[in-house]
Amino acid sequence: MSPRTARRIRVIGIWSLGPAVVLATAATYLLGTPASAAPARAGAAKAAPVLATGDSRSVSEPSVPSTVCATVPAQLTISGRTFSSSQESNPPDTSRIQQKLDSCTGSSGTVAVKLVTSGSANAFLSGPLTVHAGEVLLIDSGATLYGSRNPATYQVSGKPTCGTLAGSEGGCKALIQVSGANAGIEGVQNASGHQGTIDGRGDTAILGGSTTWWQLADQAKAQGLNQQNPRLVEADSSNDFTMYHVNLVDSPNFHVVYKGGNGFTAWGVRIKTPANARNTDGIDPSGATNVTIADSFIQDGDDGIAVKGGSAASNMTIRDDYFWGTHGISIGSETNGGVRNILFENDTLNGVDSSGITSSSDNGIRIKSSPSNGGVVTQVSYLNTCLSGMKAPIVLDTRYSGGSGSSIPSFTDIVINGVLAKSSSSSATSVLNGYNSSHPLGVTLENVRLDVSKSTAEYAQVQTYVSSLMPSGTGVTVTGISGSGSVPSCTFPGYPAL
Incomplete structure (x- = not known):
């Protein structure tokens, strides 16, 4: 992505956000952006996040056997x-x-x-x-x-x-x-x-x-x-x-589970199951490495994608995919084996399925875990994501479903660059929850434009650049950075004919 061109001024000041009080030192303010997007509130300088590179293979469109x-x-x-x-x-x-x-x-x-x-x-x-x-x-x-x-x-x-x-x-x-x-x-x-x-x-x-x-x-x-x-x-x-190039429709349970392998390509897959069909995940790579899911159309009654880390999961690319009525493009809830280097790029999500049924858990970008099955999730990038009709545009939650135990989730180096959300529920709320002060969420928000920017947050170290989502809460610090890129231009096509 090319750097965004804009005139800038340097701003020094103090903002108080309930429990979070942070100092904005030489923060960058982009003139002409919405007031909700800037100025960024700054804490101590943070190291630049590590961007995901995804599947380590060179993947191109498959062909049927000759x-x-x-x-x-x-x-x-x-x-x-x-x-x-x-x-x-x-x-x-x-x-x-x-x-x-x-x-x-x-x-x-x-x-x-x-x-x-x-x-x-x-x-x-x-x-x-x-x-x-x-x-x-x-x-x-x-x-x-x-x-x-x-x-x-x-x-x-x-x-x-x-x-x-x-x-x-x-x-x-x-x-x-x-x-x-x-x-x-x-x-x-x-x-x-x-x-x-x-x-x-x-x-x-x-x-x-x-x-x-x-x-x-x-x-x-x-x-x-x-x-x-x-x-x-x-x-x-x-x-x-x-x-x-295969259609998967009306599964009684999960549509595709890929467990423990090295090298999985899903391309041109069309999954079509109603948004109210419980536990019908689209594609779940679990404890796997080197995965690409591309150019696919996914509608189901649970996660569209769920990267599961019950054992180590790494090096995955989910790109150029379309989703309807799902619970989101997700990681978790099992992360106890570790999840690393996951790239989501150019994905489009609609919270309503092709029959007009709204998802019961209407999420967009989603990472979820809890102390019952938590672990390290790091180097995850969501780039250029289009959202329509969401109740929860962004959910990064280390206390999912109230799970208890000693496997503490840790989410770091999470980058969300380029998000447009439209037609969100009026009560739409994003969630950015680290576990505690020893296990804070580490997330960068760049070029994030949500039409409803409500959020709940705690124990989070947040870096922002042109973001309408500006979280506050216990243990939350927000730092303005000099970023790059832009908010994506989005279209929301209908589900294609099978």
Whole structure:
């Protein structure tokens, strides 16, 4: 970003902000900026923050494999997104697809198992599938893989019964489990921009009852229990995993979880699930390194992105993505393994989904943790972020959900440069909470223009340059700096056709 050009004057003075009293010494005031944006209030000089660089790989747009090892033609059509009772009880395509995936194991290079339409047949109905090393499950444009409604097909041995409520988690396998390096789940995009689809049918009744997967999640919240719902995609320790040009819709639980691997690229992924479908995170890189999520469209009922640090997480780039109705582009709540070098760049968020449903936890930029699972979060940069319809534009919270314990969160070198928020709730409030005076939040706010600038803050060392967000509170110091960049110009497109 090029430095902002402006005339400047030097200002010396004292401001009292309730508990926070700070001295502005030779602060920089940009003439012509809103009064709320300057002058910056200054404390002791701080070291310049370390900017995130993100994924250490050189990442470009993927391509589908040139070699198709096996083709699986569709044999089903569908009406109303359900099949016959016998088909629902015993999903007929599980063994057909898995047999091809198993037979292609060990092929030279990366190969595809391709699901294709056949005449009027365009649907596949399956229980859990395993994608092996060196394989890509490739879904042709116009074809849809539907997840089973029979909870027994997902059951994990020795765990709570899938499709029920329980005090612990882990009763269901994911619809697609990925293991091994150089694997992928991809779609074919046609000239009209339509691409292959995986439908988890979280809005349909669990077989044998009238309760949907999403209603089960709501019941779990009301009763303080855990819903046993399947995720759509889970990749464990799968290095160099790729998701490309695939639609993921209506997952019963998280859409994508990437755990413990080195190298994950998601590009052109379209996730579409309503904002009120509980616990349906978009993409969660967990304890992973070298991740890029780019040019994707994400709508769901929880975090759009949640970088989780239960074990060490590092070197991630989330750029040029669009979000609707989510809980934010987030880090946490697990940070106990440490989170470092995370770059969010050129991302656009709308607090309302494509059907007009407002997110129940309407956040934009978000880092969350607590003493129950806290750790060091450092070198995180949010650059050029566009927000519309937010209740909480910026949330940096070390006391999330009132968690208790001895794992104290520490957020440092957080840079937020370039934010425009419009159409915010009239009560919109940002949160900047460090844990205590020994673990203060360290954040730089540059070129931040919020249409509602209310905030709560404590134990925070804040550096500002052209910011309408000027926090105050116990243990809060605010320092004016000579910054660079500008407030982004923003557009807010509608969700694209699947």
